[in-house]
Amino acid sequence: xxxxxxxxxxxxxxxxxxxxxxxxxxxxxxxxxxxxxxxxxxxxxxxxxxxxxxxxxxxxxxxxxxxxxxxxxxxxxxxxxxxxxxxxxxxxxxxxxxxxxxxxxxxxxxxxxxxxxxxxxxxxxxxxxxxxxxxxxxxxxxxxxxxxxxxxxxxxxxxxxxxxxxxxxxxxxxxxxxxxxxxxxxxxxxxxxxxxxxxxxxxxxxxxxxxxxxxxxxxxxxxxxxxxxxxxxxxxxxxxxxxxxxxxxxxxxxxxxxxxxxxxxxxxxxxxxxxxxxxxxxxxxxxxxxxxxxxxxxxxxxxxxxxxxxxxxxxxxxxxxxxxxxxxxxxxxxxxxxxxxxxxxxxx
Amino acid sequence: xxxxxxxxxxxxxxxxxxxxxxxxxxxxxxxxxxxxxxxxxxxxxxxxxxxxxxxxxxxxxxxxxxxxxxxxxxxxxxxxxxxxxxxxxxxxxxxxxxxxxxxxxxxxxxxxxxxxxxxxxxxxxxxxxxxxxxxxxxxxxxxxxxxxxxxxxxxxxxxxxxxxxxxxxxxxxxxxxxxxxxxxxxxxxxxxxxxxxxxxxxxxxxxxxxxxxxxxxxxxxxxxxxxxxxxxxxxxxxxxxxxxxxxxxxxxxxxxxxxxxxxxxxxxxxxxxxxxxxxxxxxxxxxxxxxxxxxxxxxxxxxxxxxxxxxxxxxxxxxxxxxxxxxxxxxxxxxxxxxxxxxxxxxx
Numbered sequence: 001x002x003x004x005x006x007x008x009x010x011x012x013x014x015x016x017x018x019x020x021x022x023x024x025x026x027x028x029x030x031x032x033x034x035x036x037x038x039x040x041x042x043x044x045x046x047x048x049x050x051x052x053x054x055x056x057x058x059x060x061x062x063x064x065x066x067x068x069x070x071x072x073x074x075x076x077x078x079x080x081x082x083x084x085x086x087x088x089x090x091x092x093x094x095x096x097x098x099x100x101x102x103x104x105x106x107x108x109x110x111x112x113x114x115x116x117x118x119x120x121x122x123x124x125x126x127x128x129x130x131x132x133x134x135x136x137x138x139x140x141x142x143x144x145x146x147x148x149x150x151x152x153x154x155x156x157x158x159x160x161x162x163x164x165x166x167x168x169x170x171x172x173x174x175x176x177x178x179x180x181x182x183x184x185x186x187x188x189x190x191x192x193x194x195x196x197x198x199x200x201x202x203x204x205x206x207x208x209x210x211x212x213x214x215x216x217x218x219x220x221x222x223x224x225x226x227x228x229x230x231x232x233x234x235x236x237x238x239x240x241x242x243x244x245x246x247x248x249x250x251x252x253x254x255x256x257x258x259x260x261x262x263x264x265x266x267x268x269x270x271x272x273x274x275x276x277x278x279x280x281x282x283x284x285x286x287x288x289x290x291x292x293x294x295x296x297x298x299x300x301x302x303x304x305x306x307x308x309x310x311x312x313x314x315x316x317x318x319x320x321x322x323x324x325x326x327x328x329x330x331x332x333x334x335x336x337x338x339x340x341x342x343x344x345x346x347x348x
Numbered sequence: 349x350x351x352x353x354x355x356x357x358x359x360x361x362x363x364x365x366x367x368x369x370x371x372x373x374x375x376x377x378x379x380x381x382x383x384x385x386x387x388x389x390x391x392x393x394x395x396x397x398x399x400x401x402x403x404x405x406x407x408x409x410x411x412x413x414x415x416x417x418x419x420x421x422x423x424x425x426x427x428x429x430x431x432x433x434x435x436x437x438x439x440x441x442x443x444x445x446x447x448x449x450x451x452x453x454x455x456x457x458x459x460x461x462x463x464x465x466x467x468x469x470x471x472x473x474x475x476x477x478x479x480x481x482x483x484x485x486x487x488x489x490x491x492x493x494x495x496x497x498x499x500x501x502x503x504x505x506x507x508x509x510x511x512x513x514x515x516x517x518x519x520x521x522x523x524x525x526x527x528x529x530x531x532x533x534x535x536x537x538x539x540x541x542x543x544x545x546x547x548x549x550x551x552x553x554x555x556x557x558x559x560x561x562x563x564x565x566x567x568x569x570x571x572x573x574x575x576x577x578x579x580x581x582x583x584x585x586x587x588x589x590x591x592x593x594x595x596x597x598x599x600x601x602x603x604x605x606x607x608x609x610x611x612x613x614x615x616x617x618x619x620x621x622x623x624x625x626x627x628x629x630x631x632x633x634x635x636x637x638x639x640x641x642x643x644x645x646x647x648x649x650x651x652x653x654x655x656x657x658x659x660x661x662x663x664x665x666x667x668x669x670x671x672x673x674x675x676x677x678x679x680x681x682x683x684x685x686x687x688x689x690x691x692x693x694x695x696x
Binding site for chain 1: 368369370372373374375376377379397398399400401402403404405406407409410411412413414415416417418419440441442444445447451453454455456457486487488489490491492493494496497498499502504506507508509511516518519578579581582583587591595686687688689690693694696
């Protein structure tokens with residue numbers, strides 16, 4: 001059903017299969033785009049009602065809310081596309097907060113001239129990811145801007161989740177002695193995007209790690225000594241650790257040799273002068289766990305396909321509050337400062 | 349506080365006071381933009397925590413969810429700006445669904461080179477509108493794209509509201525005999541934007557009607573015979589009525605002379621060949637109410653400053669299901685078809 005628009009191109013949508021300004025008008029063309037591309041993909045009662053708001057039930061009184069805009073370039077890349085990224089990104093923000101993701105909304109800003117076939121692929125990819133993450137996309141909006149006023153497609157997803165009883169997680173709760181865990185290799189997403197950038201293309205089999213982290217986060221939530229989780233997206237592992245160190249007022253010492261980095265990522269980073277610790281991830285969970293529980297948590301993560309390379313990569317310390325340091329195999333310590341800007345813009 | 353960035357320009361933000369790609373990086377420049385523009389404006393505990401998701405309480409188990417992207421051009425116009433529009437638009441979608449709006453999220457896609465002073469004005473305007481509508485902006489995101497890859501700023505707002513007990517409203521519930529009410533004059537927003545469009549500028553004192561409709565919707569919800577409400581935004585009154593006629597399987601007969609239209613709107617529409625019934629509104633509520641309660645509802649609406657020009661403008665009929673017709677003063681009936689496209693693109 002998700003390829004409906006491709007199988008039965010309705011002439012009214014535009015003879016050339018391209019988005020025109022009228023698709024964002026709220027008029028007949030908007031309705032057709034909705035009925036031919038969006039509704040068949042995200043089949044659910046709430047969305048199909050086409051009311052001004054979706055009405056959904058939540059079982060508990062406390063909910064998690066989050067939003068993210070996605071402007072990744074290129075919109076399709078090895079291992080994913082902007083649609084998969086938009087669903088995973090928001091689902092993961094809910095999951096690392098300790099919530100169970102339930103509902104998503106999505107808004108699309110489309111550039112006039114965008115191929116409807118490409119839009120349909122992106123929407124199909126979003127729906128596959130919603131199914132995988134057990135979330136429902138219940139409300140949406142589409143706007144179209146003139147050629148040259150956007151770059152193909154921007155997507156904003158917002159998400160609602162519910163919190164399990166009891167455990168509240170916060171990046172303010174890291175304590176000296178805690179262990180730092182990463183669920184797998186770092187920098188995969190950043191290097192996958194880099195490999196497809198205009199003027200930079202190089203050959204690699206590397207794919208983005210973009211994936212929903214709902215299951216991994218659920219496993220970590222069952223760990224007694226869990227303090228907090230983060231998904232180290234733009235800015236990478238170093239930036240996420242920096243935010244935790246600042247919020248908790250603790251120091252963080254990373255064992256550089258313990259951080260899993262794929263050879264392809266290491267190679268590309270050496271070639272371009274980037275540091276894998278600052279490269280974006282879209283399917284990794286970083287967690288801070290009490291020392292006594294950390295080994296157990298790593299073993300549990302490794303049972304899951306997305307956590308096979310999970311590792312303890314450092315410690316929280318009382319010394320150097322607010323500062324993240326990396327120690328090399330030879331024992332040399334270097335501060336990992338918050339970078340002013342990106343290594344790569346438009347990574348997500 | 350919202351002009352903090354202007355009063356104390358931090359050199360790091362950019363010497364020229366312009367957005368640079370690094371402001372969307374998640375690194376130091378992003379943190380500075382957050383702390384200097386966004387956090388001081390939307391001062392609240394949830395946002396200031398800077399966790400991956402905001403944690404909020406809802407008193408009931410059923411919530412309303414909605415999202416809208418805003419790409420209006422120009423971003424500042426008589427009576428408002430894209431920020432005011434983004435808050436009102438989402439608040440109003442919740443309100444006309446019968447929900448009480450509580451929480452918003454906002455994502456910003458900024459074009460490199462955007463003036464930070466303009467962004468600060470937009471953000472200040474959002475916050476004023478949040479206060480007026482009694483909603484809290486609890487989560488946000490900012491991305492920056494290269495010059496020429498967006499048009500200054502696009503904003504997506506998503507909203508969460510709670511439903512009052514009992515009454516469920518749906519655009520499927522219009523019944524033959526019901527009256528159609530509008531809370532005031534139509535087309536103000538559309539013509540206000542038109543007056544500022546490049547190559548089209550003409551002189552008018554007209555302002556956009558952009559306003560939060562929370563109070564008007566609350567008053568209407570207290571009316572026993574209320575079937576449904578809609579805010580007739582892009583596509584105008586005719587398109588909103590069309591959606592109701594289709595969803596409810598009823599006919600709608602509009603008394604054209606009863607629809608309030610300001611002289612400035614009528615004049616501009618005649619000049620450009622537009623129909624005020626298709627022009628966008630951003631501060632009007634359209635409602636369908638049982639005949640017995642309609643007069644009372646109009647009197648109540650007129651007590652409110654935003655409802656001074658409220659009027660009964662037509663009837664729901666059994667005849668011509670799915671079709672909207674307008675009857676002129678002379679008795680001539682004309683079908684108001686769903687337009688294929690906009691009169692004006694990028695109206696919201």
